[in-house]
Amino acid sequence: MQLGEVYFWTNTIKDWKKLLKPDKYKQVILEQLQWLVEQKKIAVYGFVIMPNHLHLIWEMLQMNGKEMPYASLNKWTSSSFLRDLRQHHPLALSSFVEDTKERKHRFWQRDPLAVLLPSKQLVEQKLEYVHLNPLQEHWQLALRPEDYLWSSANFYATGKDSFSILTHYQDRF
Template sequence: MGNSIFETPRNSKMDLDEVYFWTDTIKDWKTLLKNDGFNEIIINQLKWLVDKELICVNAFVLMPNHLHLIWEMLKFNGKEMPNASFNKWTSSQFLKLTRSKYPKLIGDFQETAEDRKHRFWQRDPLAVAITSRQMFEQKMDYIHLNPLQEKWSLASTPEDYKWSSAKFYEEGIDEFGILTHYSERF
């Protein structure tokens, strides 16, 4: 086994005041996030959490079936961690949007569990603690290059992809008002 930063053990638990590389995936890898309406729900919830000073977002990318964030949980949202609030709220809004504009998709997200009728996010998101500036920069490069992968071909340069923090780091533009430059932390 090599000495790669990507060989970190899988964990979905996060602690307050630690920076994490976090991956959340749509159930069954469905490409729900290829629609801007769902991405706007995600951005709106991140903005709300940032405005309430519950999280700090350093980098992100929204892909058709998953998202990557580099973020920090600053304080609880009531009794729950902000990432739990994020998943609950986005799921409820996804359900509303699906019912109103994409009713044929609703069956893709039905659940048979007793505690819920629908699930949009897969269980057990990946959370990897960022322990150094080098690790942060490697994870951020991975995030920003994700849309350029041949599999996706969503943009020709990282900063051309709308649903990413690449433009913030290349041009200083935070069109969503959710980002904090990582130099403030590392």
């Protein structure tokens, strides 16, 4: 991903495990997004956090030290997941063991999907996809997009940003 470009980004938990099903892990992701927004490292135009993956429509605004903000998001959330699993769910931690020189655990699959969104029309298309994700038959997490708490759908329906991370895509395009 390049700075100053808007992307549709999908990040998936290793082996599609439903690590993000508990709300506390969704909150970990949102807290890091809040921090990155406050530090003016990213702009978030849309999101949904599902039980085993997340979709973001976002823009990297500037580096976070020597790394891209998406790398910071992955590192920070991974360390938070590790800390909580060690303390509260040690048996579940074995699902995420990866004994390599780089790391002992992996929570996010390698190579998240990043699709450049150079136009308002593409952003709108992906935003609709993101907001309808919780309604898919195999999920059935809500009856209407705006009813699913872990999404930007309510922001676009009401104008209220419950998480203080969102920028309306029309402010960008």
